[in-house]
Amino acid sequence: MKRVAMYKLVELTFCLAIAVSALMLVPATMNYLELYVALSHMYLRINSFDIYPDSTGESGSAVVSANFSIVQNSSYAGLKALSINILVYYNERAGYSDILFSRKFTVRDARLGPHSSLDLITANETYVEHFSLFADYNNQSMARGDPVKLLFSSDINLYLLGSQSAETVYLDDVTYQMPYYVS
C-alpha cells in the first residue's frame, strides 16, 4: 500500500515535471527567437551631429558634438554591450571614400533591454586629423551647390547568450545630410 502510494507520487511528480518543463520552455524559446530579430533590427540613430572649426585650438582642427543612440527594437531581454565603434565618412561622389573621424564608445556591460536605446554622447571633442580636407570638400560642394552628406558606419560588440567574449555585430550604414557647410 505504502509502496503503491509512493510510486504514484513519483509518477505524479514526473507528469508535473514534464508540464513545468513545457511551460518554462515556451517563454524562454520565444525570447531566444527574439535575439535574431534584435540583432538584425538594431540600428544607429543620429539625434544630432555638429562639427565646426576649432577657433581656439590648433589650426585645421575641429570640434565635434554629437548625440547617437543604438536602438534595440525588439522584445529580447539579455543583451549586453561592451563597446560601439562609429566611423564617419564623406565624399559621396567617390562612394564615401574619405574618413572624417572615428570614435569608440566603451560602455562596459551596458544592458540593452527590450525596446530600449543606448545613448552615446560626444561633447565638444577636438579632432585634428582629416578636418582640413573635409573643409575643402565643403567648399567644393558649396561651389557646386551640392549638399554635404556623411555616411555613419557602425558596429557594436555584444555579449551574446551570456558569452564571456564579445561578438561584433555590424549595423546598417546611415547617411546624414549636413544642414550647413563647414569651412
Added chain:
Amino acid sequence: MRARTILVAFGWSFIISSIILQALYVTPTLSWAYYVLLVLASVMCGMLIVDLGDIIMSYFMVLLFSFSTATFFLGVLPSVAGALQSGFMTSDLVVSSAMLMIAKSTFPGVWVLCLLAGMLGGGIGERIEPFPGEESEEAPK
C-alpha cells in the same frame, strides 16, 4: 522494452532538453543549479523505469533525443520560425554553432551524470516499485 518505459524515456529526454535549453539560452555553460535539476530529473525517471537494462537502453534514447531536441530549438527553430533575416546569418552557421555549443557545454559531464543518476534512481525505484498485482489489488478496496 515496454511501451511505458519508452514513454518515460521520452519524458526524461524532454525534461533534460528543457533544462539544458533554458541554461544555454542565457549562458554558454550550465551552472550547478542546472546540474542539480538534471540529477533530480534523472533519478526520478530511473525510479519509474527501475530495470537496469531498460535504464541503460533508455539513456541512449535520451542522449540522442535530447541532443536532437536541443539542436532543433537552438539551431533550426530560428530559421523555421523566420527569425533569421536573409544575409544576416546563415542557418547552417546557426545550426553548427548550436551543435558546438551544446556539445561543449554538456559532453561528457552532463550525460555521465544523467546515466549515473538514472541508475541511482533505478536502485531507489526497486524499493518503492509496487509488487506484482499490488496495484490491481488496491482497486476493489
